[in-house]
Amino acid sequence: MTPEKRKSKEPLCPKCISWDPRPEEGLSLRSGYCIAREIVTAYRYECEYFEMATDALRQKRNREIYGEYPDEEGHFDSMNHID
Numbered sequence: 001m002t003p004e005k006r007k008s009k010e011p012l013c014p015k016c017i018s019w020d021p022r023p024e025e026g027l028s029l030r031s032g033y034c035i036a037r038e039i040v041t042a043y044r045y046e047c048e049y050f051e052m053a054t055d056a057l058r059q060k061r062n063r064e065i066y067g068e069y070p071d072e073e074g075h076f077d078s079m080n081h082i083d
């Protein structure tokens with residue numbers, strides 16, 4: 001795709017919940033791992049899998065990866081519990 005055919009001039013990946021830049025793997029600044037596509041990719045400007053990374057989505061993703069953990073006061077998030 002040539003740049004003039006892009007609908008967006010801003011890359012979507014850095015704002016996406018599926019973006020993992022993985023600096024430890026020595027990728028370029030504009031490359032990273034896409035969790036949704038399960039591939040290493042350069043920034044994309046159009047993507048049918050794009051989902052804006054909100055704080056709530058980041059917390060949900062972290063719970064899925066790391067499980068339940070206490071906050072700074074030792075309390076567990078009540079949203080983690082299924083009654």
Ligand code: SF4
Nearest residue numbers: 013016019034047049
């Ligand atoms: S889903 Fe699309 S926009 Fe999101 S990180 Fe993957 S390639 Fe980038």
